[in-house]
Amino acid sequence: MKKEIIAGSVALGLAAIAAQALRCQPLETVPYVDLKKYVGAWFEIAAFPQWFESGCTFTSAAYGLAPDGGIIVKNRCIKDNKIKIAEGRAYVADKTSNAKLEVQFxxxxxxxxxxxGLGDDYSxxxxxxxxxxYLWILSxxxxxxxxxYNKLVAQAAEQGFDVRKLVRTMQGV
Known part of the structure; x- marks a missing residue:
């Protein structure tokens, strides 16, 4: 019995070390994002809970290209039976891939x-x-x-995200 407890503790410790090692690795983005295909409406399917989305349901985002090359961001959700909107801007931080953006609200x-992660058809x-x-799965x-969804969760785990924190977003029936 004692050997099993020790073996279990060692396995848990090794799993924690492996998870920490993954979190220390650079986060890999997709190779390239065509921003013209990426803009448009997105629904939040699941996310790590954040204070700025607390109590939100029916969460979505709309992105549009700005004349200066930036991206107009409009996030919305239903909170306390009211529409909550947050508007901001995003800027491409890596122009080679367009996969690294900086968002400012x-x-x-x-x-x-x-x-x-990105579907070939941008779906x-x-x-x-x-x-x-921070982690969001969008559709x-x-x-x-x-x-x-399961493929994306597995991919997030492989990149060092604690996917146990993922919460599905209520989008209605």
Missing amino acids: QWPFKGKYWII YAMVGHPNRK RRSTLDEQI
Whole structure:
């Protein structure tokens, strides 16, 4: 019995070390994002809970290209039976891939928005932060095929995200 407890403790310790090692690795983005295909409406399928989305349901985002090359961001959700809207701007931080953006809702604060998963047809996306504290799974529709969702969750775990923190977003029936 004692050997099993020790073996279990060692296995748990090794798993924790492996997870920490993954979190220390650079976050990999998709190779390239065509921003003209990426803009448009997105529905939040699941995310790590954040204070700025607390109590939100029916969460979505709309992105549009700005004349200066930036991206207009309009996030919305239903909170306390009211529509809550947050408007901001995103800027491409890596012009080679277009996969690393910086989003700003309030000056001077910017957040990293790295596209780490993307459907070939731009029907779904996964966005994270290199510190692994932020993660969103997005879809062009209010639902996402379960196989695709599971694939994205596995990919996020492989990149060092603690996917146990993922919470599905209520999008309605």
